[in-house]
Amino acid sequence: MIFGDIRCPERAGLPSPLLAALTLALKADPQRCEPGRHALQGEDIFMNVMQFMTQPAHAKRAELHAEYIDVQILLAGEERIEFGLADSARQCDEWHHEDDYQLCDEIAGQQSVTLQAGMFAVFFPGEPHKPGIQGETPAGIKKAVVKVHRKLLDR
Ligand code: CU
Numbered sequence: 001m002i003f004g005d006i007r008c009p010e011r012a013g014l015p016s017p018l019l020a021a022l023t024l025a026l027k028a029d030p031q032r033c034e035p036g037r038h039a040l041q042g043e044d045i046f047m048n049v050m051q052f053m054t055q056p057a058h059a060k061r062a063e064l065h066a067e068y069i070d071v072q073i074l075l076a077g078e079e080r081i082e083f084g085l086a087d088s089a090r091q092c093d094e095w096h097h098e099d100d101y102q103l104c105d106e107i108a109g110q111q112s113v114t115l116q117a118g119m120f121a122v123f124f125p126g127e128p129h130k131p132g133i134q135g136e137t138p139a140g141i142k143k144a145v146v147k148v149h150r151k152l153l154d155r
Contacts, residue, residue, distance in 0.1 A: 001083055001129075003113060003121040006073060017152040018122065021045045022071055030144035031075050044149045051142045054079055054134035061103045062130040064089050068100055068147040070123045072131055074115040077141030080133040082112050086126035104128055125150055 004012025009022050024040050025047050033049045040046050054077070062082065072081070084107035091105035107128045113121055114135070123129045132141070 001111075001113075001121060001123055001127060003115075003119060006118050006120055009120070012120075014122065015153055018069065018071065018148060021146055021148045021152070022073075022120070025071070025073070025144065025146040030073065031142075033144070040146070044152055046147050048145045048147065049143075050145070051140065052132065053138045053140055054132050055138060057082060057130065057133045060130050060132060061105060062089065062107055062128040063101050063103055064126060064128045065100050065123075066095070066097075066102075066125050068149055069125065069153070070129065071120055071146035071148060072115075072123065072129075073120040073144045073146065074117055075142040075144060076117050077139055078114065078116055078135055079131060079141050079143070080112060080114045080135065081121055081129055081131045082107060082110050082133065083121075083123060083127060083129040084108060084110050086124065089126075089128040 035049050035051050038047045088108040089104040090108055093103045095102045
């Protein structure tokens with residue numbers, strides 16, 4: 001997990017292919033994008049824009065991916081994300097390989113980060129994450145999840 005601010009993404013210490021992907025996504029102006037999938041670079045980089053109400057942690061499940069890195073950008077509101085190190089997912093369902101995700105009910109040694117609008121958090125393959133958790137009360141958020149295929153980091 002790496003986190004940073006979209007106003008100075010170069011300061012977050014991202015590997016350069018990830019910084020390039022984030023820069024590409026920000027150029028597409030996600031703040032003005034309608035919810036849905038937005039193509040950026042074929043199947044290698046795309047962006048899911050979403051708008052929803054945060055919920056209590058117990059109402060949500062953690063997810064992890066095998067092929068894609070998530071760059072989760074919070075555009076509006078406040079959001080807490082629970083997460084863990086690679087291979088810390090426990091009580092997992094079966095993999096959905098077509099859609100590149102697995103759900104789990106527990107994260108061993110769980111950590112938590114609270115994003116304010118303009119912050120982003122990066123989750124690498126195998127790192128479970130449970131986004132969209134409320135603070136005191138549910139609130140509306142808008143976010144963009146930039147999906148970056150892991151092979152871009154292997155070059
Ligand atoms: Cu994810």
